[in-house]
Amino acid sequence: MKKDEITLIKYIRERFPLSETIGVGIGDDAAVLKLKENTILTTDLMIEDIHFDLSYTSFYHLGFKIVSVNVSDIYAMGGDFKGFLFSLGIPQTISDDEFSELFDGIKDALNYYDGFLIGGDLSRSQKIILSGFAVGETEKPILRKGAQPGDFIFITSFLGLSSAGLNLLKNLSEDSKKIIRSIRNFKKSPDKILNIEGVNEVLERHLMPVARKPDKFKHLAKAMMDISDGLLIDLYRLCEENNIGAEIYIEKIPIHPTLISVANYLNTDIMRFILSGGEDYELIIVSDKLEAQNFNLIPIGKITDQKGIYLIDPHKGKIPAKPEGWQHF
Amino acid sequence: MKKDEITLIKYIRERFPLSETIGVGIGDDAAVLKLKENTILTTDLMIEDIHFDLSYTSFYHLGFKIVSVNVSDIYAMGGDFKGFLFSLGIPQTISDDEFSELFDGIKDALNYYDGFLIGGDLSRSQKIILSGFAVGETEKPILRKGAQPGDFIFITSFLGLSSAGLNLLKNLSEDSKKIIRSIRNFKKSPDKILNIEGVNEVLERHLMPVARKPDKFKHLAKAMMDISDGLLIDLYRLCEENNIGAEIYIEKIPIHPTLISVANYLNTDIMRFILSGGEDYELIIVSDKLEAQNFNLIPIGKITDQKGIYLIDPHKGKIPAKPEGWQHF
Numbered sequence: 001m002k003k004d005e006i007t008l009i010k011y012i013r014e015r016f017p018l019s020e021t022i023g024v025g026i027g028d029d030a031a032v033l034k035l036k037e038n039t040i041l042t043t044d045l046m047i048e049d050i051h052f053d054l055s056y057t058s059f060y061h062l063g064f065k066i067v068s069v070n071v072s073d074i075y076a077m078g079g080d081f082k083g084f085l086f087s088l089g090i091p092q093t094i095s096d097d098e099f100s101e102l103f104d105g106i107k108d109a110l111n112y113y114d115g116f117l118i119g120g121d122l123s124r125s126q127k128i129i130l131s132g133f134a135v136g137e138t139e140k141p142i143l144r145k146g147a148q149p150g151d152f153i154f155i156t157s158f159l160g161l162s163s164a165g166l167n168l169l170k171n172l173s174e175d176s177k178k179i180i181r182s183i184r185n186f187k188k189s190p191d192k193i194l195n196i197e198g199v200n201e202v203l204e205r206h207l208m209p210v211a212r213k214p215d216k217f218k219h220l221a222k223a224m225m226d227i228s229d230g231l232l233i234d235l236y237r238l239c240e241e242n243n244i245g246a247e248i249y250i251e252k253i254p255i256h257p258t259l260i261s262v263a264n265y266l267n268t269d270i271m272r273f274i275l276s277g278g279e280d281y282e283l284i285i286v287s288d289k290l291e292a293q294n295f296n297l298i299p300i301g302k303i304t305d306q307k308g309i310y311l312i313d314p315h316k317g318k319i320p321a322k323p324e325g326w327q328h329f
Numbered sequence: 330m331k332k333d334e335i336t337l338i339k340y341i342r343e344r345f346p347l348s349e350t351i352g353v354g355i356g357d358d359a360a361v362l363k364l365k366e367n368t369i370l371t372t373d374l375m376i377e378d379i380h381f382d383l384s385y386t387s388f389y390h391l392g393f394k395i396v397s398v399n400v401s402d403i404y405a406m407g408g409d410f411k412g413f414l415f416s417l418g419i420p421q422t423i424s425d426d427e428f429s430e431l432f433d434g435i436k437d438a439l440n441y442y443d444g445f446l447i448g449g450d451l452s453r454s455q456k457i458i459l460s461g462f463a464v465g466e467t468e469k470p471i472l473r474k475g476a477q478p479g480d481f482i483f484i485t486s487f488l489g490l491s492s493a494g495l496n497l498l499k500n501l502s503e504d505s506k507k508i509i510r511s512i513r514n515f516k517k518s519p520d521k522i523l524n525i526e527g528v529n530e531v532l533e534r535h536l537m538p539v540a541r542k543p544d545k546f547k548h549l550a551k552a553m554m555d556i557s558d559g560l561l562i563d564l565y566r567l568c569e570e571n572n573i574g575a576e577i578y579i580e581k582i583p584i585h586p587t588l589i590s591v592a593n594y595l596n597t598d599i600m601r602f603i604l605s606g607g608e609d610y611e612l613i614i615v616s617d618k619l620e621a622q623n624f625n626l627i628p629i630g631k632i633t634d635q636k637g638i639y640l641i642d643p644h645k646g647k648i649p650a651k652p653e654g655w656q657h658f
Binding site: 006023024027028029030031032033034035037038039040041042043044045047049050051072073074076077079083085086087088089118119120121123124125126127129131133134135136138141143144145224225226237241 | 335352353356357358359360361362363364366367368369370371372373374376378379380401402403405406408412414415416417418447448449450452453454455456458460462463464465467470472473474553554555566570
């Protein structure tokens with residue numbers, strides 16, 4: 001890419017206009033937003049070869065995902081997403097098409113979540129670096145803290161899909177990887193990779209995850225967090241925050257049918273995907289109200305006095321669980 | 330470093346506690362702050378071998394600087410700095426001492442600016458990546474937009490020091506670089522490198538710049554920005570924002586005495602440091618009130634109808650200036 005910084009910022013700014021009633025966006029020293037009582041702030045970093053692999057990930061996917069992973073943290077606090085700042089490190093070898101694809105992905109995600117790109121920074125770097133920063137607002141934040149013994153633990157949907165998708169992607173042929181890179185809408189694309197039915201859903205969940213908005217049930221939540229690193233490790237973190245423990249009823253955890261096919265194909269333990277696979281961006285909700293089930297929340301366990309996470313298996317009984325998951329070191 | 334992520338986050342969280350009256354800090358999905366009407370948001374990225382060189386930069390310097398460069402953008406909007414989020418990519422080869430040095434620098438800078446570390450992200454990476462996000466608040470933001478023909482252009486202090494410091498640092502012996510890396514307080518350290526009097530001030534300005542708070546004079550500003558990439562390029566950006574131009578009176582720009590010694594030593598044009606050297610983090614203030622001088626602001630030019638930046642030299646007359654400076658591509 002031969003464009004200079006001023007040209008690139010001009011391009012980004014023109015693609016992401018901000019109405020003056022909302023605030024000040026790209027192009028000043030900093031952005032300005034008018035927000036409700038509580039400002040919610042979060043940041044997530046994605047680095048080439050650590051968090052993603054360009055052999056099967058397109059720049060469009062990256063743009064979409066860096067928004068989703070940040071928005072997920074805003075939603076996990078019970079907040080409304082408002083604005084996104086985006087710092088980008090890229091090699092000069094990136095093409096103009098790749099650059100605009102990246103911003104296509106950001107734009108589509110921002111449209112989906114109804115938020116605005118309001119700022120960022122741009123730099124050369126050897127590897128691609130995406131650093132996202134999301135801002136939201138809420139009248140009442142829902143923290144990890146607040147869970148008590150006896151409370152029910154709910155999740156929003158199937159787990160392990162992203163992790164299954166990642167493991168499949170790593171094992172694809174170069175030709176299949178190329179096809180995957182070209183897909184922007186997995187729901188509308190032929191679902192034929194490896195002859196696994198429903199495979200697009202697991203690939204999409206890894207490449208273009210969507211954050212879950214808890215609006216309909218957040219009034220029931222005493223504590224909440226998103227599952228970014230894996231159910232066990234994230235639940236462990238929530239429990240540590242409250243100085244409590246949890247029991248998970250293995251048979252209560254729903255298993256997505258495609259996960260069975262993927263686990264068979266890869267000859268892997270399906271529970272590893274479900275319990276320790278990261279990046280699903282589903283939510284863990286702790287509530288003392290079983291009526292949460294009316295909002296499609298799935299009860300999978302209970303908060304206990306006893307510290308530690310235990311799996312309750314109908315055959316094997318109570319097993320202490322290791323809080324494994326995606327650790328960044 | 331052999332510590333896992335949970336241990337590292339615990340270490341950071343314990344060093345940077347946040348009182349609950351302020352909000353929610355490190356350890357939840359996102360941070361929560363209660364802010365005034367206008368939330369100010371900014372981000373700046375620093376990447377190893379692009380923005381800094383570890384041969385003469387310590388981890389302490391890096392920590393201090395990543396806070397300063399972000400706070401500078403908040404101040405340049407007329408805002409009060411409140412919170413800092415910090416995403417870090419580091420190789421596993423980093424030592425525990427280097428890791429805590431980095432956070433010493435962040436802590437000292439946050440104490441200086443009276444703000445809190447409220448969140449972040451942590452990842453492995455080949456090169457060191459520092460991605461800072463600063464949050465502030467203000468009742469009335471001061472934008473780049475607002476300058477009009479006839480307005481005066483002021484700067485807050487000497488320019489070119491950081492750039493002179495950078496050029497010196499690149500030319501030091503390995504032994505001198507090592508000494509520089511060990512300095513945390515340049516004001517209290519012997520000022521003897523290369524026998525240039527006052528050299529510590531230019532080195533400090535590059536390694537540990539301090540953001541200028543415009544509190545005393547911001548009521549006079551119609552437009553404001555910080556000088557991060559160089560006077561000419563940043564003034565050009567401000568002018569473009571207003572569809573106007575500017576004249577700079579060369580003889581009005583103050584020259585720091587140490588700059589003369591450094592330019593002599595390096596056999597460089599002193600005006601290059603002053604006009605196009607970046608990272609001084611002084612402010613450009615546009616005001617129609619000459620009384621701004623009473624606040625130690627230095628008038629260096631005027632806003633004009635005619636677009637473009639012109640230098641007015643007492644000997645050579647009016648010269649069109651190229652808006653050169655630090656461009657990131």
